[in-house]
Structures are given as structure tokens and as C-alpha cells.
Amino acid sequence: QVQLQESGPGLVKPSQTLSLTCTVSGGSISSGGYYWSWIRQHPGKGLEWIGYIYYSGSTYYNPSLKSRVTISVDTSKNQFSLKLSSVTAADTAVYYCARDRAGDYYDSSGSSIYYYYGMDVWGQGTTVTVSS
């Protein structure tokens, strides 16, 4: 079955760029019908969606983080990555990557219908601390 694994530095200095990679195993990141997400969880808090990418490179970001976030994909390595710039202590969190079952299809009338079936596979998460 598909598994996801986050990797990257656990400590980042303020004002620098946080960089994480999610490696997909057991399946191809280029399979249609899936988007690939980053989510974070501040200590003791709830979940915050950061953004996601399709294998074609199309991206969507949380409007509250959009100015600092870049998500990219490397299909040859079966990986996708997160960059978050100008970090502060408020970016200290556990960062998860996940697979979203989502996409669109055309119905009999030719109308585009989107579907979303949730984040069905998650990585174990990686803790990132922002501190000097």
C-alpha cells in the first residue's frame, strides 16, 4: 500500500526557509485522482492545511500562508516538497504530508464534476522547531 515519509531539518532559524520533502512509496505520485497535501499542527493545537499539489504541478495554497509557501513535485523521485519562507517561532509545528483522493470527471452532459474523498494516507509527521 502507499506510504508517505516526511524528511528535513528539525531545527530552522528565524527568518530562514523551512524545507521538507515527502517521499511516496508503494505507488506512483503521477497516478491521477490524487492531490498531495501538506498539513501542520502547532503544539497541542488543531490541524492547519498548508496547501497541495497535483502531479502536473498545479498548486493550491491556504490563503493565510500563500505569500510564504511553495509546494513542488519531482515525479522522477516520487517526491513532493514544501518550502516556507521567513519563518518565525509561530511556524514551530508538526508537519504532515498526506494524499487527497480528489479530482474531476465529465458527466453525461459534459459538465465537469469534482469529487473529494478525503486525506486517506498520511505520513507519520515531522517536528520542526524554529529557534535561534
Added chain:
Amino acid sequence: EIVMTQSPATLSVSPGERATLSCRASQSVSSNLAWYQQKPGQAPRLLIYGASTRATGIPARFSGSGSGTEFTLTISSLQSEDFAVYYCQQYNNWPVLTFGGGTKVEIK
């Protein structure tokens, strides 16, 4: 932005009892709602999507209902492994996703 509000923040339930968790959206999300379970130190796990469709491998004791702005996750008979935090997530505003603040189900 669609705001998701979950209640109560903490729910104390005895094993074998029913648990009812609520999720309210600040505007209609139709049936575009998912539920996740998260245990301490673990990643979340998808339970329900489409407000009421169980994800693969999820036991029948978990059920979801509701549409529009009011949703409910019911655990019919709590097992020891069900004590966890539960989050709702809307995707009506796709591609933008938002989660609720969570409900912790603890042992009474």
C-alpha cells in the same frame, strides 16, 4: 473563509456508551465534510467523507450525518481504541480546505 466549529471541546464517555460529536460550518458546505481521528503521537486517520460515507476499513460503529451547516459524528459503542481527538474538515470551498478545532473524547 468557512469557519468550522466543533463541540464540545472535550467529551467524557464511558466505554460501551454512545458518543455524539458536533461540527458546525459558518456557511453551508452541503455534504462536503470529512471526519478524522487522531490518537496521541499519531497522524490523523480518515473516518468519514461525504458527511456519511465510511472510509475503507472503518468500523460500522462510526457513523456520520448532517448537511448544510450542522454535522454529527456518532460512535455507537465506544471501544478503548476510540478515545482520541476527532476533527471535521470541510471541502465545499475546494481547493481550499479548513479543519475544525477538534473534540477530545476521553474516558469517563
